Amino acid sequence: MKLLCLSNGHGEDVIAVQIIKALYQQTDQIEVVALPIVGEGIAYQKSRIPIIAPVKKMPSGGFVYMEARELWRDLQGGLVGLTLAQLKAVQRWGKQGGMILAVGDIVPLLFAWLSQTNYVFVGTAKSEYYLQDEVGWLPQTSFLQRKLGSVYLPWERCLMKNRRCLGVFPRDSLTTHQLQQFGVRAHDFGNPMMDGLFPEVPIVEEREEARSLRILLLPGSRSPEAERNWELILEAVESIIAREKKRRLCFLSAIAPSLDLNPFCERLQAQGWQQNTTNSLSTPVQDKQGLEFQKGVTRLLLTQTAYHSCLLSADLAVAMAGTATEQFVGLGKPVITFPGEGPQYTPAFAEAQTRLLGASVILVKKPSQAATVLHELFSDPDRLQLIADNGKRRMGEAGASSQIAEYLVNQI
Template sequence: MSARFLFIANGNGEDSIAAEIISRLPEGVSADAYPVVGAGGAYEGIAPIVGPRFEIPSQGWRHTKGSVARDVRGGMLSSIGPALSFLRSARGRYDKVVVVGDNVGPILCLLAGLKIDIYLDVFKSGFAHTYSAPERWLIRRTTRTVFTRDAMLAETLARAGIDARAAGNVMLDTTTYGQYDAAARRRRPLAVTLLPGSRATTGESLALQVEALRLLPEAERPDAFVAVAGGIAPDELATATGLRWERPNSGEAADLGRLVGEDLLLNLATGVTGNLIEAADVVLSQAGTATQQALGLGRPVITFDRADNRRKRMADEQALMGEARRLVPQDAHALAQATARLLADRDERARLGEIGAERLGPFGAAARIVERLLE
């Protein structure tokens, strides 16, 4: 088969999903990637980037209050014209068009007159935040096939006459694995993995997570791993936490060394989030996509609720994740108490892990999407 596809995504996590699907395309099928916002680093070595580049303050992260207003002040509206011009120029140049993200992509395609072959909605859930009538109209006008995260959503769209399919949570298929032996670094009976995120607040988030670990009694303190997102420098994390960075010496490509203090040691790694989640009994996470990956892999998650988080977004997320994610105040003592309780209760960890895997799974959506693309 010889074909050329265009992938449109609007956010860092969405770029990772699109890149994963592109990487699974067979020989003879080429793909261009258009990241609507951001640099599109996820496509490096996978697909050429096309279209106008535009950076916005939020980087597509809509959890914080006032993020849309800040983006508007940062010039977001000026990006719409170039985006529409590019999408209009794409008409007739590609065999198929794939959109990954929320409804921003379909809206842009509607305005540009560009038909979407597959829309991969990674935002909505049948547990919360279902489709409104205008959104169903938008999808019907722009899209041939929709892949949703769960069967409840697919049934809602099917009743509206839309070809909708529930193939699993594609975010889980983007979980990264690689050469990193977490077991060889274990010294204690239990372990936690810290996911401080990939944005401007990463250092601040890790500092609070570290403070919480320090509040645990030394005898009960677990081994600790940190999944470091691309573009985050270990020495910056050392500065944020007050720990000392020791450079790696294992020879493993993912190894970023350790953060060390008098009473604490954190193992750092990058590009192996799956390895680190599976090594953990509990995950402390301020991430977006990686939180869902941890839950889908059956690990209970504890997240502190930042004061600047949007209430509705957090409520929607919690409705999806249920008990599997414990939400605590932005306070080291509260985070430490929640962590200690879960580490001490094996049965509760198992119960929450089952809930997370059921609500956020299953794996396998990426393969189904590729099959549909190649039909």
Template sequence: MYLLNSEGILFVSNCFGEDRVASLIAREFKFLCKQHKKSIRIYGATLMGNGREYTVNNIELVYHSPLPPSGGFPTKSIKGFFADLISGSFFNILKFVKALKKLYNEIDTIFVVGDIFLLFLSKLALKNKKFFFFALAKSDYFMPHYLIEKWFLKTNNIDVLTRDELTAKNFQSDGIKAYYFGNPMMDNLFSKGLNVEIPEDKRVIGILPGSRFEAYGNFKKILFLIDKIERNDLFYIAALPHTLDIRKIIDISLKSGFSVSQKGYITRLKKDLKEVLLLYDSFVEVVNLSEIIIGLAGTANEQAAGLGKPVITFKGCGPQSTEVRLKEQEKLLGGASKYIKNFPYGVIREIEFLLDNPDEVELRGRIGKERMGGPGGAKKIAGWLFSKIFSLEEN
């Protein structure tokens, strides 16, 4: 049993989706500490982004940085790499390491959520500390870890958590201490109970444009798609995250030929007989109301599939929604998400196919639920982490 000698634990994550997972685990861990009367300081640090997920979960944020021009994917395109280079974003990595080094005497345990590179940076800053690693960025379903990554984990004797059972079993067969307790991405997905009126004669399609800067271009592309769909029995609802500026969304809508009206928390777009509702921070409502999802997001696409809805994707306008990434997501989700190369008409045919084949909708929904797992992962992981760190009195 590993015993905590100092009074601090640091949760480290890459960015948006990883921040959310790390903060949920940290919140559950904090609850256990309070329940068992353990005095410990809990910190959070994100390599990129504002770290909002930590602050809303009452975790002390010790480092955050602006999102780089590449959106956090500098190796996915030459353009993104040089944009980050010119902007000086790579210096944020050095600032991150420096910030963690300042915490050296205040923490003894580090829980890293994301990729091996983040784990390496954290170990570089906090040598001789106890590390736990949640390998959220990769899965053997679509992107197995490289041999050198496995060597690093094994050589450093790191306990590894995985996002699925397949990856955990493969790690174990390679002699790595790996565990699977569920996927916290499916935790804390609650409906706000918003009253959204849907015309009785309409079928609902959900829209997930993403949460990063490219989402504006993605949204414009989705409006273009909607304009090309000839059916008039469809009703569209878009889930907009807090990171998107409604003024920019409205400007895009107007330039795309849609009229705009606002009432309360709902913004309504209209063009001929096409109607689109825009809802902020209402992801679960949008997914639950929809038969199928048009998604150009990362985490949100996976969560929608995990909630049982088939996701249709196509190439978007940035590093989060490239053909490569969305095809990887298709593999990860076992076909619950489907990438369509032919835009817009191939996408329209896929929408028509799903609307006319409820059995296929049900099949893809079931696959998505199986691949993502149910809620409760954060609580299980926090419990495991707590038992690894403390000798509980009942033991």
């Protein structure tokens, strides 16, 4: 039994690995290889899954659809040659027979179709929530989009309805039901993005009367954008500290392992944060490899190894990220966000994210407005409950990886 995983982004690589792990739990009669179309496939490398073709980190980081300038930089960096080499490798592999697991958007789906072998598709990039909700079309949805009838365009649906496409797994129930109306073999198994969220380090529960409000900080994973986002996020942090003087606050900063921590530390120290040089851990997330800072009575953790622990521990996030924001919303928690310079987290991206995630994401124009939103949120229990229900509905249930793995075993 042979399986090739195609994915186009770090988040998609992680989802593919999650499904592979579930697959290994159900059968040992499987040979898995991978091709990360975007990036170097670090998630596959960590899991010791062989990569069948050349890979390269492009200047855009995979966000070529954001700006023409980014696409031009990628073209200069060898995008065309790399893509052709990858496509030839997929077609060679397809001639041997086997199944392809395509994770992401139209790109891995198209590669799978061109392979001339059977495939399944895990759609992570698109959701009907961009265009409509359970009530109906959103006001900003155009006449043409309504006519087309789905966030998935006709040619994408054609690839999904191909006889060699043995199954499609959208990210939420609304999208699944819409695709089923077009004759796509779509299955509502939940969202693999919500699987595997287990704490890497212990989380200490504080006494209720002494419990801090825990705020997750997510600047994104791409340099130098993440460092620019960090400066904006710290503006929001300062406004929250100034507004919530009577409340105990703890900030949990999840920084991507691929980033250099020094610029983040330097910016904190420039704003008066003092690094904790003792061996004692003062934040609820007990990460011995993390760096702790203090400003007055407020604590802040910088970690590159306890992302899930921060996600699970925090009450609210100030975020300028993609996948991480979605996972946090899926846990039923609120997010405050504001646009940056990009190339990923632009005003257009932030606006689209609010359509995708609905009431769970509060988009403000300036970082300084975060404090007012936070105060209003935690003064309104009904709104917090609405956000909890909304997030779990829009992001889907956990457990999809094992169900997709079982489906693959049955198909193969």
